Amino acid sequence: MKIIKQIGILFTVCWLSLVIEHFLPFSFSASIIGMILLFGCLLAGVLKIEHIREKSDFLLSNMAFFFIPAGVSIINYFDLLKSNLWQIAVICAVSTFVTFGVTAFSIRLTKRLMERGR
Known part of the structure; x- marks a missing residue:
């Protein structure tokens, strides 16, 4: 259940960044918006690093795969x-x-x- 929760958090941040990108009056990358949103949630205390640690470590360790x-x-x-x-x-x-x-x-x-x- 913990893994599903972590994936859900990351996908929610990605989805919110896509929604924000859609409604912005200028062109701005959703991935940048997502990073800013995730950083803001971590700074504000809405999210704790433990909420996303396992899945983010997995994604970072397999990052080369995503460049193929x-x-x-x-x-x-x-x-x-x-x-x-x-x-x-x-x-x-x-x-x-x-x-x-x-x-x-x-x-x-x-x-x-x-x-x-x-």
Whole structure:
């Protein structure tokens, strides 16, 4: 029964995010809305981490499985990717270095804030 309850909670959050996405006057991803909604419920104390721990751990440990359809569908766009290979490579390289920089800045800021709190 515990597993069904956890799956029900996760599916309810997903469903609510789809409903919210439908009624928004602008385009916004339902998966992002779902993450924000789940985070808000955890912060507010509506949900406790124990309510979803087992199923979320299962989904995280099998995350690579969920990328298979996206990876396979890339084959449909091989010609488009081939014609824009350099642009895609530059974008990937630049975004990787920007991500490294933002992550390093975030870690430094977090460490400073944690030291001030002590």
